[in-house]
Amino acid sequence: MLRRSAQAGAKRSPRHNAPGGSAGGSGAGCWKSQKARRSQPRRWVSLAISLDAERANDALSGTDTVAFCRAQLPMFLLTPTMPEGMIMRVKAKLAATIFFALTAVVVQVAADHDDLVATTQHDFGSVPWGSLLVHRFAWKNPTRQPLEIAEIHCSSGVRVRAVPPVLEPGESGYIEVELDTRQFVGEKVAAVQLRIRPGRRSVVLQVHARCRPEVLISPGMLRFTGLEVGQSAERSVELEYSGPHDWQILRVENPYPYLTTQLQCLCRQAGEIRYRLTVRVSESAPAGDWLVALALATNDPQLPVIPVLVEGQICPAIEARPATLRLSENSGAAGQQRVVLRSQRPFRILAVAETPPGVTVESASDRQQPVHIVLVRCSLQSQTSAAGVIRLATDCPQQPLVEIPVTVGSLRPSR
Known part of the structure; x- marks a missing residue:
């Protein structure tokens, strides 16, 4: 032994x-x-694994906190006596291991939160320099608790907002991502990481665009804000081409009946071609917050279609708060809720035109005044949810009918 x-x-x-x-x-x-x-101080070697090869420099410099994973490894794993070829093979194996682990984590996160966000990627295609690109990712709340975005981490030149800021159980909204093309030239992939509260939910959104510097647009999009129902307005945008070809805008594709467009060529000479597009919103534009895109067809094969975004924020003549209702056995005493109707001009509630089954509506006053308080009660006890609309008839010429969407029944169990 x-x-x-x-x-x-x-x-x-x-x-x-x-x-x-x-x-x-x-x-x-x-x-x-x-x-x-x-007793010897340890030296470290850093490996940066980027999901986008064009953003490797940002990953190595530590400026991009979304699209890369940084791993620190002790230097004593790579001894000075190890051949250079073996060191490269060890680094390659470590990088491959970290990359596949990161990919698995991203895929798992996307699979876990498909119930929140329907799609997580959007491609704007080729766009002129100066465009403000906006995309709204639809999301919903299938839990029994209100959801809100606690933290936002995004790339440079990106603006993010959630509408509404707090998503109640069973409600739907959107996450608006705005990309400013004045911050880059060429191809751009921007990532947005959202942490949703309560809990540790995390969602990653991605937008992609290719910016053409020879075509300029100003302003980047058309905004119609602060308008009331029945009010019209007009906005203009100019496009300039500085390339060598005989560039032309052939036509404007406008599928929206409440928008009228007019295209005018301001200048056509060697090295400078300018157009002006005028857009007018008619009195029949829908109330609310809407975002549409006009398409300008050109003779450029590299940029055959130029999108021009038009955003409208038209206030209704009578605004209801809350705008939607969810009535159940957990929505207050005897399943009742108050709704405030507000207008800039005095109006009268004439009658309750329509209510879902099991829902009653009472108005506190039948006089003509700018603010009315309506009490909505639910007497239906059900294990399932049913959607309906409350319709109130008024004497307001701009909005003779006020519609309030309502959901009656139990909330879905939390997942």
Whole structure:
């Protein structure tokens, strides 16, 4: 038994024995060697794994906190005596391992939160320089608790907002991502990471665009804000081409009946071609917050269609707060809720035109006044949800009918 132990100690690597010592004295030498190695400061090598090759520089500099994963590894894994080829192979294997682990995490996060956001990617295609690109990602709340975005991490030149800021159980909304093309030229992939509260839910959104610097647009989009129902307005946008070709805008594709467009060529000479597009919103434009896109067809094969975004924020003549109702056995005393109707001009509630089954509506006053308080009660006890609309008839010429969407029934269980 002692002979076997001595033979095993003799077969140990020389680095386990003290320099110049025998196998029997290897314990003290090994302890001293380990103590000396601990006392030396550790050096680290950093590996950056980027999901986009064009953003590797941002990943290495630490400026991009969304699209890369940084891993620090102790330098003693790569010894000075190791050949250069072996060091490169070790680095490649470590990078591949971290990349596949990161990919698995991203896929798992996307699979876990498909119930919140329907789609997580959008491609704007080729666009002129100066465009303000806006996309609204639809999301919903299938839980029994209100959801809100606690933290937002996004790339440069990106603006994010959630409408509404707090999503009640069973409600739907959208997450608006705005990309400013004045911040880059060429191809751009922007990522947005959202942390949703309560809990540790996380959602990653991505937008992609290719900016053409020879075509300029100003302003980047058309905004019609602060308008009332029945009010018209007019906005203009100019486009300029500075390339060598005979560039033309052939036509304007406008599928929206409440928008009228007029295209005018301002200048056509060598190296400078300018157009002006005038858009008018008619009195029949729908109330609310809407976003549409006009398409300008050109003779440029690299940029055959130019999207021009038009945003409208038209206030209704009578505004209801809350705009939607959810009535159940958990929505207050005896399942009742108050709704405030507000207008800039005095109006009268004439009658309750329509209510869902099991819902009653009472108005506190039948006089003509700018603010009315309506009490909505639910007497239906059901294990399932049913959607309906409350319609109130008024004497307001701009809005003779006020519609309030309502959901009656139990909330879905939390997942």
